Amino acid sequence: MLIPAFKLELNNPILRGLAAVGSFDGEHPSLTCATSAGKIFFHSPHEKERENQVRFLNINRKISALACGRLSAKMKREVLLVGAQTTVLAYDVQENSDLFFKDAPDGVNTIVVGRFADKQEPLALVGGNCSIQGFDSEGNEAFWTVTGDNVSTMTFCDVDEDGELELLVGSEDFEIRVFRNEEVISETTETDRIVALCPMRQHTFAYALVNGTIGVYDRRGVHAACGSSSPPDLTCAAAAPPPPIRPNVRRWRVKAKHDVTSITGFDLDGDGEPELISGWSNGKVEVRSDRTGEVIFKDNLGSSISAILKADYRSDGRMEVIVCSADGEVRGYLPAGEELGAMAGGAGETEMEEDMLRELHQRKQELMFELRQYEEQAKKQSKGERSAGLVPPDTKLNISLVASRQDGCLYLTLESSNEARIKAAVVFGERVFEGESFAVHQRDPSAKLRVPLRPMKDVAAELSIKALVGGRAAPTFHVFELTYNLPRFAMFVPVDASHAHGVVAGVRFAVPLDSSSEAKLEQAFVSLRDGRPLLIQATSEGEGTLHVKTEDMELAGEVLQDVCAALQLTEVESVADFPQEMAQFKSILQKVDEFNSTRLKLTAEMADSSHQAKTLVVKAEDARILNDIKSMRAAYAQLYSLNAALIGEYSKRANNHEQLLAALKEVNHMIQKAAKLRVGTAKARVVSACRAAIKANNIQSLFQIIATGNSY
């Protein structure tokens, strides 16, 4: 059990994830939380009068993000940033004035404030629908880039230990991307939507997923590889040139039934190493070691945890962890010291010891049983007996991958080397299945077992397979543990080049080819998913050109990125031609225009009717005061029908908004696809040029940029 240093009851609901601590007068911290009905309240412990401690702000919009921070180095006070569905408000609480109020048509899912990239001043970074927008203190857009899907969470962390903060972005396509300026320097795919990210140490960060998984990633990967915790040689790392971008290595992860709502890294037990503190939807707070993931402390609040924050809330110079629950309960925990010392030797401790003892005892029993079995077997074997159920000791399982165009999937085939039968197999692999694992069970065991694979994305994965192998009618089975590396583009099967000659769309880019060899490389593939062809051609045109021909722009981008990574090309320009996709894109852009004008009209109509509604309310009240019940009744009857009409209008508007968002997402997605067809500086340039073209409403140049990478 963890003993809180202080408890507060704020008696107002706190919405999930919408809480922050800011010092709005430049000195004292205030806990700022979004509550129901589009309101924000903040609790300032330094206010002497009790009734002044909690104050409210009206936002009158559905609040979707909340952050506090300084938007300029000169600013002494912190600014409150509030994100609603399509707007961002920067508000100076002390002076009761807006810094800026901006439209963010891509939506606002999360806001972080900080100095990022090569910018002099801090930015408010807004993560929306496929895009990240950065605002400076005057509300100008100082940064813009695209990501794969809805941004769900962002945080700063110096993952590559170069002294500059990188932006970690978690999005709904299960990806954790690391941005340095506009450039993505690494991508990690997880198994579900990312809920939260938080930095732990310089090179490690923690993540949480929708399905209740939390875990820690390490850039260095030392600990995962050797299992020891020897500290890496820091002096050496500092002197070396910037380390190459290595893939992230996961240290540990745990999965729970409940939803994780918030995570943060903080050294709570005072050992100099941060712990991962996680809050759950059932009100549980867990503190886990960031190295091993074992639980150090636990606590339970009455309702779902809304947010976990770090701040010096009591203004005594010590950082505390502040846990807010959905009911408005707030608890603060101090790092180890007198508060934790009290619990040692308490009742909890002895209970834990007993538990541990019981567990160890059971473990001993199991081991004894196993040993006995082995002994018996050895005895039998030495006698030359062989029971029917056992498989010969030289049994091996062969794994092969067979593509089936008929079924549109891959078959992972397990085959035993002798007469042993495979009863069942459990395949465990991330991102390959809808969940994380897949089990196949045969009623009549045979020597062969097929596991169908239909990975949705082209990702390389390590499959770990557990197969139950036994004799023909054996009651006992052996478990074979095997691993198999699924290649990235496994869903494409090579076919004769003639199959793919009809494809005209595609991308071409220069690769350094050995120009002396006249041999022409040409290889066609067919996708198992939809049967669409992919053709890769290399010609000696110019210095050497590679054509990737496919109708699917995303696929072309992935192939290109893969080729470039393999050939270690850092700067690639390309020329793209996707007539089908562009035609679709054009219609989407038109739709965006239509939706926008409809929205304008609907908004005006809504405002007009709400005026009418207000008038009716006042009229009815007026009639009530005058005791004119008849007109009051009439006014309320009118109000009733107007209200129904308003609700109808609202659903229309909501529908329109949803469609607009979907269309905008498509647009951002397109920009990302276009960017993926380039590598290096060209990539960033394409993103910013596309943004400029969209802002200027210049469709012609937008298409030009997507095709050639340049606006001219």
Add this chain to the structure above:
Amino acid sequence: MAAVDPVYLALQRFRRHRYDECIQLCTELLVQNPYDQAVWYLKCRALTMLHWVDDTDFEEEGVADMLLDENATAALPRPGTSLSRPQTSTAIGAPGQGMRPLSASGRPLSGYARPGTGSARSGSRGGVEGAMQGARAGTARPVTALGRLVRLGTASMLSEAGGAFINVDRLDLRKYAARPALARALFDYILYHDHNPRKALELASLATVQTNYEDWWWKERLGKCYYMLGLFREAEKQFASSIKSQPMVVAHLQLAKVALRLDQPNKALELYQQGCEKFPSDTSLMLGIARVYEAINDPVKSVAQFKKVLGVDASNVEAIASLAAHHFYTDQPELALRFYRRLLQMGVSNPELWCNLGLCCFYASQYDMALSCLDKALTLASDDAMADVWYNVGQVAIGIGDLGLAYQAFKIAISVDSNHAESYGNLGVLELRKGNIDAARASFRTVQNLAPHLFEPFFNGALLAYKLGDFQESFDLASKALEIFPEHHDSIELLKLLRNHFTLL
């Protein structure tokens, strides 16, 4: 003599602001030739001008907006950062509540009656009844801000023979948006004559697209429509964008107005200041700054600003009147008198001015002038100012010791405006002097209900209750007086006495 060309005549009428005659001429011409575009345009302009309202000033909030909307971001802002808490000022050197009286809605009295200064903000008088009452005697508040624009009589379609001149619902706005000159006239007609911001918005947005989002005029008008519809954030965006394309005084004024509506006076000050940098000699922006300072109860800065205005425009009525009021309440009636005389020379002649002149004369010891000025005020006054003038007559009468006259004056004031709180208060004091204790108590109670923002009736009531030995009531009332005016010395003393009594008991 050959008749003048009727179109030319109509044009001349229009230029001489004789809109009714112009409209009549145009109507006749349009009957002869309904497709005469020039005449159609002229009539459209004339109708618009007839109903034109200068909407750059801050306007009264409607009942519905006041009761049902929460446009202000902060519910309990810090003192000096909001219009809703005029009493909480951080300024030093300002005359306190004891010196400067409050208007009927609980704001410090300004020298110039303008919309907004009289607006009773939420909390000063709760409930629907309080919200409906207008700031001036016998006036009511409009139901919504939009409703205010529909003036009785003038907006009625019936006055036009043969129905509405333009039936906006039937127009193809797309077609008109393509013709810039016509579109502007039509837009103003829809907005100012028809008061249909929804349709106007449609036209404006079409026209903005036509001009490639670059025309400041259309953007400013878009903002205006949004503002009328109560979509302040959208309005703010349009005004800001309009200023970006082409800085204009009117857009700055509108943008600051949005900030005021959102109850962010500091933001409004900043916006006015930005405007002043671009248009250094524009008085409307400077006046804006002065008004905001006055509204957040920072008279020192506001007076400085009014002086600046007078430096640019020596005959600005608002600045002169405000300065006069300031001097009057800072105990310099002679100076105030000079300002008011200046107003008189400029041709302003209304009961309020004469009344102020009378008071100045009185406090400057020119008793003969004082009464004749008040007399003049009385002859000019209509119902809405009558009560105030009689109240001031009563004040002067108390000053010269004619209590009988004072008593009668207050009685008349109450008979004119039964809600005149100050008259009730003074009447109560006079009754007390006469020994009618019950009548006095009743009077004080009436004022306490009528004007809960005044501290005097509470203190008077407390004192009376104390003298009558009703300590509990006295304590309650004195506490209330202190709530309103925390530095009121006499109330503090009274409370101290009461506390002593209670401890002794």
